[in-house]
Amino acid sequence: MTRLAARRSLLAAVLGVSWQQRLLGHHVVPAAWRRQCFSAGSKAEDSAQVTPLLKHLMFKIKSTGPITVAEYMREVLTNPVKGYYMHHDMLGERGDFVTSPEISQIFGELIGIWYVSEWMATGKPKTLQLVELGPGRGTLTDDILRVFNQLGSLLNKCDISVHLVEVSPKLSEIQALTLTGGKIESELDVTSPVYMKGISKAGIPIFWYQELQDVPQGTSFYLAHEFFDALPIHKFQRTEQGWREVLIDIDPKAPDQLRFVLAPSATPATEYFIQDKEERDHVEVCPDAGILIQRLACRIQEDGGAALIADYGHNGNKTDTFRSFRSHQLHDALIAPGTADLTADVDFSYLRTMTQGRVATLGPLKQQEFLKNMGIDVRLQVLLQNSSDTAMHKHLLQGYDMLMNPKKMGDRFHFFALLPHQRLAHSDQKVNLQHSKSLSAPVAGFGELIWK
Numbered sequence: 196m197t198r199l200a201a202r203r204s205l206l207a208a209v210l211g212v213s214w215q216q217r218l219l220g221h222h223v224v225p226a227a228w229r230r231q232c233f234s235a236g237s238k239a240e241d242s243a244q245v246t247p248l249l250k251h252l253m254f255k256i257k258s259t260g261p262i263t264v265a266e267y268m269r270e271v272l273t274n275p276v277k278g279y280y281m282h283h284d285m286l287g288e289r290g291d292f293v294t295s296p297e298i299s300q301i302f303g304e305l306i307g308i309w310y311v312s313e314w315m316a317t318g319k320p321k322t323l324q325l326v327e328l329g330p331g332r333g334t335l336t337d338d339i340l341r342v343f344n345q346l347g348s349l350l351n352k353c354d355i356s357v358h359l360v361e362v363s364p365k366l367s368e369i370q371a372l373t374l375t376g377g378k379i380e381s382e383l384d385v386t387s388p389v390y391m392k393g394i395s396k397a398g399i400p401i402f403w404y405q406e407l408q409d410v411p412q413g414t415s416f417y418l419a420h421e422f423f424d425a426l427p428i429h430k431f432q433r434t435e436q437g438w439r440e441v442l443i444d445i446d447p448k449a450p451d452q453l454r455f456v457l458a459p460s461a462t463p464a465t466e467y468f469i470q471d472k473e474e475r476d477h478v479e480v481c482p483d484a485g486i487l488i489q490r491l492a493c494r495i496q497e498d499g500g501a502a503l504i505a506d507y508g509h510n511g512n513k514t515d516t517f518r519s520f521r522s523h524q525l526h527d528a529l530i531a532p533g534t535a536d537l538t539a540d541v542d543f544s545y546l547r548t549m550t551q552g553r554v555a556t557l558g559p560l561k562q563q564e565f566l567k568n569m570g571i572d573v574r575l576q577v578l579l580q581n582s583s584d585t586a587m588h589k590h591l592l593q594g595y596d597m598l599m600n601p602k603k604m605g606d607r608f609h610f611f612a613l614l615p616h617q618r619l620a621h622s623d624q625k626v627n628l629q630h631s632k633s634l635s636a637p638v639a640g641f642g643e644l645i646w647k
């Protein structure tokens with residue numbers, strides 16, 4: 196059997212050859228993923244929108260002075276009353292952006308295989324906590340659980356549970372519908388950090404939390420897809436007088452509008468966040484991401500497991516990436532706050548630094564390379580061969596193109612993993628791998644999928 200044929204039969208055996216239900220209800224959104232740059236929204240048209248959040252922010256600025264971009268982002272995205280993520284579904288064709296798991300089920304299936312592969316490589320621990328940060332509609336976890344179900348014979352002795360970290364009441368409601376069919380327990384112990392719980396369609400317990408710290412310790416496999424980019428960033432500008440933080444103030448010429456200004460002098464943030472050797476003129480720093488990655492690294496160091504982070508980002512070389520999206524269009528980040536998404540590219544080099552060597556890191560590796568290594572071509576062929584429906588073929592091919600095309604999501608999104616040091620101790624895979632092609636790698640996705 197050729198290597199390709201062997202992998203084809205493996206993936207067919209693993210995932211089955213039949214169509215999955217979720218595929219039937221979906222069609223691909225043409226060229227409208229979240230981070231694509233489109234034309235900017237019309238400022239004149241939008242400026243009429245004095246939103247409740249804008250009023251709240253103006254009140255705050257009038258009381259205490261200009262605010263940091265991080266404070267602005269936190270308020271706009273997760274303010275409990277009017278935050279963008281809190282009370283509506285922004286994903287999909289009718290929303291503001293679309294993400295990979297929503298584009299094609301193959302994406303989630305391959306991620307599911309990654310977790311099983313890592314679970315096996317770490318000696319098949321008796322318990323497996325799947326922990327997803329910011330699960331959106333719950334689609335990715337649903338696709339992963341379908342893979343776990345299909346691999347029931349392998350996982351049947353393993354005690355699996357799902358732990359979702361989600362701040363949005365609206366999205367957690369949608370996640371519960373996707374994953375449990377709506378069967379949830381809402382009357383919970385008030386002393387417990389679990390704010391909702393339910394049972395998946397295949398009988399796996401699912402728990403919801405506000406924060407990672409609330410998730411119980413134990414062998415855990417973490418997932419963060421398009422999560423880190425939503426965390427608040429600080430922005431800094433190099434000036435002739437030295438580094439200055441970028442702040443947000445009320446525009447004196449248009450009292451219903453906000454504008455960016457520079458802090459008049461250096462602040463503790465400039466001292467703390469800008470490194471002496473910094474060569475760029477503009478820098479974005481996300482301390483929340485740093486704290487989160489430290490927590491993940493400590494947990495993996497203590498309890499084992501792994502973390503897979505997928506997002507668009509860079510290796511410490513980009514400058515101004517802060518932007519806003521509404522209805523699949525680039526939008527002015529300071530107009531009508533609370534009605535549009537805010538985001539900034541993830542700095543993977545910063546994440547790597549913040550692990551403080553507690554774990555090994557792999558990547559960032561381009562999405563197209565990761566998915567290719569995971570066998571996306573084989574999976575696509577299997578699905579194409581098993582359907583004669585031309586609409587399905589079109590759907591699959593469009594989804595594949597969106598995920599893999601270097602000009603679409605293929606080159607913009609990256610995969611980054613945290614693993615216990617001992618996981619790589621006996622391999623020739625270099626820690627902090629950035630050019631995976633030249634190395635043979637035992638970790639699926641960062642090298643070819645080898646399933647023993």
Ligand SMILES: C[S@@+](CC[C@H](N)C(=O)[O-])C[C@H]1O[C@@H](n2cnc3c(N)ncnc32)[C@H](O)[C@@H]1O
Pocket residue numbers: 272273280286294295296297328329330331332360361362363366405419420421422425426
């Ligand atoms: C861009 S969406 C990505 C959704 C999903 N992972 C996907 O790829 O389709 C960001 C997700 O993170 C959640 N989120 C944003 N900030 C959060 C925070 N500070 N804590 C927990 N969840 C957060 C949002 O509510 C949403 O579910």
